[in-house]
Amino acid sequence: MVNPTINDVARIANTSKSTVSRFLNGYTVKKETEEALKLAIQSLNYHPNVNARRLVKNHTQSIGIVVDDIANNFYSGIYRGIENVANLNGYQCTYYSRTSNYQGEFGFMDLAQERQVDGLILISFLKRSNELIKRIEELMTPVVLIGDTNSNDTIFSVDVDNELGISEVVRYLHRLGHEKIGYITGPDEFSATHWRRKGYEGALEDLGIKQNPSWIIASDWSESGGHKAMKELLDMNEITAVIASNDEMAIGALLCANELGYRVPSDISVVGFDDIPVAKWVYPPLTSVKQPFVEMGEKAAIGLIEKLNGEEIGTQSNRVLIKPNLVVRQSCRGL
Structure with missing residues (x-):
């Protein structure tokens, strides 16, 4: 044919x-x-001859998507959002995966310098180093970040508003009558850990609720970590609600409460973050904060393509924070 x-x-x-x-x-x-x-x-x-167009325009019509772990289920929505926009604008997406370390993203600077791709979207929720941000600023090829920017405001970036997400959880629990609210935080190497904890502490302060440092337990994002942290919180016999800064820890917290004879939500309320698929299937179904992953991918791709077209990016700030949504289920009750 x-x-x-x-x-x-x-x-x-x-x-x-x-x-x-x-x-x-x-x-x-x-x-x-x-x-x-x-x-x-x-x-x-009809499909354009990409190789011919590359020769004529000195463009690859390809966007490089660099991720720290291509198998991470959290990224699937982001991929879909990027491809929605890229395909509409005649770009192909090429995916590159590296282990979760800074050198992984450094390695793909060569893709831009050798013109193998027209632009890059770097996806990582780890904290990015000053050195990496400086290297990105020096590149001639357009780059957009999803995740941390190390407080840089010159590189276009997209992230979920982690601080707002946890703040809204605290306010929701307060409306239900809770003031003794425990918090299970994540690992320090992730930027979300800082912003989510800031949302917790800031909301308590805004609401005039006295903070108790012993109600904040550091953990590692895992179910077992959430289980262990929940036991510490329940041993204090003071709190009426617990916020876990991701769903896996929240599920571990639910299991721990059940094993120790606590009924959720009758005896204690539990909230997570991410709204992973299993959140609605645990017992009781978990109230959680849903991340807008598809929208994040779309915003990042739009920003990159505007850069590639030499246009002014259509936002007032280079840092785009997208509001997450609180999904209320049956793991919380009013006092």
């Missing part, structure tokens, strides 16, 4: 080859022409 050509697209759309070429290369055409071209491309199942 012969592959359709640009001439076939022009014939079906009743326009010229040059107009088709302009449209495929990102230039604006009349609205009715654009619609006719999209229909023609879809009906013919």
Whole structure:
């Protein structure tokens, strides 16, 4: 079967080859022409010759997506959001995975310097080093970050508003009558740990609730870590609610409470963060904060493509924080 050509697209759309070429290369055409071209491309199942376009434009029409662990389930929504935008704009996505360390992202600076990709989206929720941020600033190739920026405000970046997410959980529990609220925090090497704890402490202060440092237990994101931390909190016999800074620790906390004879939520309320799929299937179904992963990917891809097109990014700040959503289930009760 012969592959359709640009001439076939022009014939079906009743326009010229040059107009088709302009449209495929990102230039604006009349609205009715654009619609006719999209229909023609879809009906013919036409795909541009990427190698030919690369030679003409000195572009790869490819975006490099660099992740610390490509198998991480948290990233699947981000991938989907990036690809939604990239495909609409004629870009292919190429994925690169490295173990969770700073050198992993350093290694992919070469992709940009050697022009193997037109731009990079770096995804990591680990804290990024000053040295890495400086290297990114020096690159000629556009780069967008998802996750930590080390407080840099010159590189376009996208993240969930972790501080707001936990703050809203505290306020929700307060509306239910809780003031003795324990908190299970995550590992220090993750930027979310800092911002989520800040949300917890800031909300308590805003609400005029006295803070007790012994009600904050450090853990490691795991179910076993949440189980251990919950036992410490319950041994104090003071708190009425617990916020775990991720769902796996919250599930460990639920298991611990059940094993020790506490009923959730009758005796103690529990909230998580992330809204992983299993959160709604545990008993009782877990109240959690849902992260907007697809929207994060879309915002990052839009920002990168605007950079590639030489446009001003359509936000007032280079740091875009997307509001998460509190998903209320049956793991909390009013006092």
